[in-house]
Amino acid sequence: MNTASGCAVSEPRSHRAFPAAAFLASVALAVATILSGCTSMTNEPLFERLGGESGLEALADAFLIRLAEDEVVVATFDDTDIDQFRGHLIDQLCELSGGPCTYEGRTMAEAHSGLNISPKQFNSLVEDLMQAMADVDIPLGARNELLGMLAPMYHDTIGG
């Protein structure tokens, strides 16, 4: 029906006799085709797209600056050894993104137990990370992929 050959994408004309799934699929296909700029996607590992080890160091520094300026979360770092936190953060992001590292710190649940982190604080921290990733010019696709890997940590971090 809506075969996207090359860059040509046809638009659905009428919704009549146009099943819902086909309509949504064709729009999604159209958007994805336009977004990908008709170029083949690179399959470079996430670790490389984050800029490798030096990229993660720059990201960690940008993130720490954002956290230090964030009134909502900064107090939760009162008892944190920032150098150790930075090291653990880099190791964790490196391991998570498929880099040559091993995270040897505590689990997320252990590290956050007793801090009673609220959803508001977690969201604020996510925004700090999103801004930090933009600060160091990480490409949008890599940013979203990393956020998707970190998102499930919400349940180990909140409350407790």
Add this chain to the structure above:
Amino acid sequence: MATDNLRQALLIIALVFTGLSAIADSKILATGGVSGIEGGSGGGVNPWALISGYGSSGEWGATAFSTHVRIDDFQLWSRGGALAYGDRVELSFARQTLKVRPLDTSIRQDIVGLKIRLIGELLYSRAPQISLGVQHKTLEDNAIARALGASDDSGTDYFLAASKLWFAAAAGRNLLTNISIRHSRANQNGLLGFGGPGDPSRWTAEMSAAVFINDHWLVGADYRQKSGQLSSVDEDDWSDIFVSYLPNKRLAFVAAWAELGDIAGLQDQSGFYLSAQVSL
């Protein structure tokens, strides 16, 4: 008259929020959705499982909106707002005015909605965010509805909505999807009354998908099955393609092209949908 009442409603919302010291800022941009034509949070035409505004646990959030749909033979204004608590419960109101150009007349409908988030977090849980919603619709001008065979002037819709964000799912962009099932007796969303000679009520499905071009721009589509009961006129499913712009957590704008099919015997109705929203 209608605008006076609306002004009062907006004034009350504004006063409530002047009394609350903090402006809610605790959710990620766009996770409050945008105001739907029925008042609650959604993507525009379809309500989603999201809760309006940017309040997190223990906080209030609020939205006010104005939406205008201009199709071949009709113009629809929908204005209203929503009050939300703790990213959990949403109370919404919408006043719809449909101008029927060939008859030079208007139909007004009020919608009060309640939505409760049951489980899930749009961004963080493996399962989707799932909410249960109720919309009570009251038709104020029933002449056309009754002439077409509708049996009632008010009705209550129930819906269960599931929303989920899929990270980096479309060319590295985040994809937001929503599926809902709705139980309704409404003809054309209630603007042509409720019930009729057909089945007393009906289950319908609604689907939406939107891609985040970046943090501020979304492009997507809605599809909404319809529950129309009238035998005198046909009712078609609705679909639309939309672009949403959220410059910050206070403002949201939606522009769409909507294909609404046959409405009250007037065929192939399509046109523009424009909406603006303020969040507190």
